[in-house]
Amino acid sequence: MKDSIIRALKFIGLGFLEPLIRLINKEEPTKNTKEVFRKIIAPVASVFIFVGLWQLGSTALYNIEAEYKIEATLKSQGEAEAQKIKECMESGDPGCQPNTLPSPSQVYASYLTLLEDHRTIAADKKAFKEKTFEMNKKRVKQGKSVITYTGRPSFVDQIKTSLKTVFAGFLLALFIAVPIGVVIGLSSTLRGSISWIIQIFKPVSPVVWLLLVFMIVKTLTKNSEGDSAFIISFISVGLCSMWATLVNTAMGVSSVNTDYINVAKVLRLRPLQKIFKVILPASLPLIFTGLRITLSVAWMVLIAIELLAQSPGLGSFVWEEFQNGAMDSNSKIIVAMFVIGMIGFALDRIMLFIQNLISFEKETI
Amino acid sequence: MAILELKNVFKTYNPAKEYKGEILDNINLTIEEGEFVAIVGFSGSGKTTLVNLVNGLLKPTEGEVIFKGKPVEDTSHERGVIFQNYSLLPWLTVYQNIDMAIQEAFPKASKQEKDVRVKEYIEMVGLTHATNKRPKELSGGMRQRVSVARALCMDPEMIIMDEPLGALDALTRGNLQDEILKIWERNKRTALLITNDVDEAMYMADRIIPLKPGPNATLGPEFRVNIERPRDKTALNDNEEYKKTRLKIIEYLMDLGDAQAAESTATYELPELQPKDFRWDAN
C-alpha cells in the first residue's frame, strides 16, 4: 500500500513527499524527520521568505512613489490638493494609487477579480448561446452564417487560447523538425551541407520570425477569411522553437551506439526496419530532450509573439493591461506572470512524464 | 572442405599513418566445415577485431577473408554472431528481439511459421517464462541466452561467438556451454569461439589457437584437443590427454604473458587518444 503510493507519487513527479509518507508509517523516524525538513519544510519556508521579501520590496517602492506623487502635487497644485491625494491614497481607492510594483496581497486580490470576471463572462456566454440557439438553427437552415459570441474574452479564455497556440506551434515544430532531423542525422553529407542554415537561423529572434511569417502568411491568406493572427503566431512559435528538436534529433540519430548498428548490420535489417526498429528507438531519449526544450522555448516566445501579432492570448492580455497603466493592471500582469510560469512548469513536467513512460533506460530526473 | 579461410590478414584502424598490421599482423587461419575452433587471447589483443573481420563488419587492411570459397564483402545470415556484450535492443522484448532476426532471415515464411520458430528458440534457451520481458529485467545469463537464441534462430552455417560467456558466473557458464555444444552437435555447424578461459576452450573445441598479445597480434601454434565427444566435465580432470594439452597451452600463454610484461616495461607508450567531438556539426 505505502510503497505503491510512493511509486505513484514518484511517477507523477511528487517524489519529494516520500519521506512524509514514510514518517507517517513510523519508518526510521530520525532519518525521515530530517528528510521531511530538507524536502518539504525548507522549500515551503523558502516560499514564505520569498513572499515576505516581495512584500518588503513593494512597500518600499510604494512609499517612494507615493512621496514623490504628493511632493509633485504640492508643487504644482498646492497644499489642499496634496492633502486630498494623501487621504485618497490612504483610503485605498484604486483610482489614485501610485503606479508601482504591487504587493502580494494586491496580486492575490487581482487573481480573485480575474476569476470573478471569468465567471461573469462564462455565464454571459452561456446565456448568449441559449438565447441564440434556436435562431442559429434557423439561420443554418436558411444558409446564413451563425451568430457567435463576440464579447471580451476572460483571463481563462486567454490562457486557453495561448495553450492552443503553443500546442499548434509545438506540433508544427515536431512534424518539421523530427523528420528533417532524422534525415540529416542519417547522412553526414547532408548534415554538412545544410549545417549553415541551422547555424544561421537558430539564433534568430522570435520577433524577426514573426515578421517573416507575417510577410508570407499575409500574402497567402489574402482571399481567405481564416484567423490569420492565430496562424501567424503559431507558425512563428513553431519556427522559433523547432531548432532544439532538430539539432537533438540529428545528433541522436547520428550517434546511435555502434553495438546497435552492428546488430542491425549482422541481422541485415532492411533500411526502413533499421530506421524504425533500431535508430529511432535508440535516439528517442535525445529526441525527447529536444522536444522538451522546444516546448519550453515555445511557451516562452509565445507571449512575445502574441503581444506583437496582436493575436488573443496571455501575451496580448499582458500588453493591454500594461497599456492600461492602472495599479490594478500591474497586479494583473503579475498574476499573468505566475500563471505563465506555472503552466510552463506543468508543461515541462508533462513532457518529462511522457519521456519516462517511453524510456527504456534508467529513470531520468 | 575449408569453410573459412583467412589469408595473410593485416588490420589497422588507422590506415593513414600506422603500420598496416597495427592490431592484427599476418593472420592465417583455416577452419574446416563442422569444426569447433577456439581462439584464446589476452584482453585487448584484437579478438573482437578478428571476429568482426570474419562476420563482415570490418574489412581487412590487407589480405583476404574467404567464406565458402568467396571473399567476405558484407555481413551475412550464413554467419551468426553472438556479441561480446550481448547487444540486445533494450526497447524490444525477448520475443521481439528474436522475432526481428527471424523476420529478416525468413522473409517468405508465413506469420504463423515465424511465430512458431520464435517460440521454439525461446524455449530452447529456457526463457519461455520471460518471453515478454525486456533485457533490463533479465539477468546477465538470461540476456546471453537471448543473444544465443537470436544468433541461432537464423540457422547460420557458422556460429561466431565473441567471449559469449565471459560475464557469467561459473555455474551458468557451465550450463550454457553444454547448451551451445548441444546445438552445435545437433546440426553439425561450424563454430568459432573466442574466449579467455583455457578450460572452456578445452571443454568445447577441437582445436585451440592462441592469439598473441597486441599490438601486432598474430596467431600462435595450434593445439589439438583429441578427446572423445560428448566430453564429461568431471572425468576430464583425470584424462591424461586433457592434462597434458592443458599444461602445454597454459605454459605457452604464460611465456607470452611474461614476454609481454618484459617488453611493456621497456617501452611504455601511451595510446594516442583523441577526444570525440559530439557537437552536431562536427564530422
Ligand SMILES: Nc1ncnc2c1ncn2[C@@H]1O[C@H](COP(=O)(O)OP(=O)(O)OP(=O)(O)O)[C@@H](O)[C@H]1O
Ligand atoms: N573502432 C576502433 N578504432 C580504433 N581502435 C580500435 C577500435 N576497436 C578496437 N580498437 C583497438 O584495437 C585493439 C584490439 O581491440 P579488440 O576490441 O579487438 O580487443 P579484444 O581482444 O576483443 O579485447 P577484449 O578481450 O577486452 O574484448 C585495442 O587496442 C583497441 O584499442
Ligand SMILES: [Mg+2]
Ligand atoms: Mg573483445
